[in-house]
Amino acid sequence: MGATCKHGVDERYCALCREAAETEPLRPEALVVTSDGNPALLLRPRSDSGNASALVLDNGVGRLAALGLGGVRPIGPTTGLGSRPQILAQFHAVALQMGYLFHPERALTAREQTDEGPGRCYHCHIELSLEKRSLGCTRCRYYACRCGRCLCGYTGKNYLGQLFSQFPALPIPRSQRLEFVRIVRFCTDGV
Numbered sequence: 001m002g003a004t005c006k007h008g009v010d011e012r013y014c015a016l017c018r019e020a021a022e023t024e025p026l027r028p029e030a031l032v033v034t035s036d037g038n039p040a041l042l043l044r045p046r047s048d049s050g051n052a053s054a055l056v057l058d059n060g061v062g063r064l065a066a067l068g069l070g071g072v073r074p075i076g077p078t079t080g081l082g083s084r085p086q087i088l089a090q091f092h093a094v095a096l097q098m099g100y101l102f103h104p105e106r107a108l109t110a111r112e113q114t115d116e117g118p119g120r121c122y123h124c125h126i127e128l129s130l131e132k133r134s135l136g137c138t139r140c141r142y143y144a145c146r147c148g149r150c151l152c153g154y155t156g157k158n159y160l161g162q163l164f165s166q167f168p169a170l171p172i173p174r175s176q177r178l179e180f181v182r183i184v185r186f187c188t189d190g191v
Contacts, residue, residue, distance in 0.1 A: 022178065023146050026186040031087065032072045039075060039087050040067060041186070043179050055091065055183060062094035064176065092187035099180025100170065101144055103188075104136040108143055111159055121145035122156060135184060140166050146185070148178030 030042045038058050045052040054067045081087060096102060107130045112118035118129035121143075128134040128143035136143055137150035144150040153169030170177060 023182070025189075026182055029074055030186065031075045031084065033075055033081065034067060034072055035070075037081075039081050039090075040072070041091055041183055042067070042069075042072070043182065045069070053179075055095070055179070057087075057090055057094065060090060060094075062091070062098055064179070088187045091183055095180045095183035095187065098172075099144075099177055099184070100138045100172070101180060101184060102136045102138050104130055104134070104143070106130065108136055108141060116159055119143070119159065121147060121149055122154065123147055123149050135181060137170075139168075139170060142166075144177070144181060146181055148174045148181055150177075 026041065026043065032040050032042060032054075034040050034056060038056050040054045040056040042052045042054050050069050051066050052069055052072075054065055055062050056065050056067070075081070075084060075087065107113055109119055109129075112129045112131075118127050118132070120127050124145060124147045126145055126147070128145060134143040134145070137152060140151040142151040150170065151166040153167060155163075155165040157163055
């Protein structure tokens with residue numbers, strides 16, 4: 001039987017705790033070197049199997065992979081791969097490209113410039129705006145929430161009550177987008 005969460009439910013089945021864990025930031029020790037000498041970011045360590053999902057850089061090209069944690073070591077100052085900020089900059093660029101993300105330089109909605117205020121994610125209701133440093137989606141040109149959702153493939157009503165459909169859907173699964181958002185947040189927070 002699993003442990004009980006703060007909501008009094010088995011933590012494996014609590015939807016609130018599962019969503020919170022889903023968007024949890026990467027750990028500071030997530031930046032590692034694989035056994036073959038490539039830098040990697042550990043995304044979801046799995047203690048039960050000794051593996052972890054990771055984004056691995058191989059000659060500047062990123063790939064999502066499952067890594068065995070046996071040959072992985074933390075990145076130190078003498079890795080020969082470059083400094084920590086240089087490596088994080090490479091991961092940042094790869095995550096932006098693979099996750100269809102960008103850093104907005106201006107407001108992406110007219111609403112955030114009105115008395116109505118900024119919009120919110122249709123799923124988790126987190127406020128999305130330039131002021132909050134929300135990421136943008138290169139496909140739909142709207143904000144991408146930290147839960148990985150944007151307006152790609154979404155049909156709904158806007159704040160004026162007008163029905164709209166945003167097609168096509170995002171070409172990657174939301175679970176992968178979520179990981180790329182976590183990587184960008186890790187790289188820009190200067191951990």
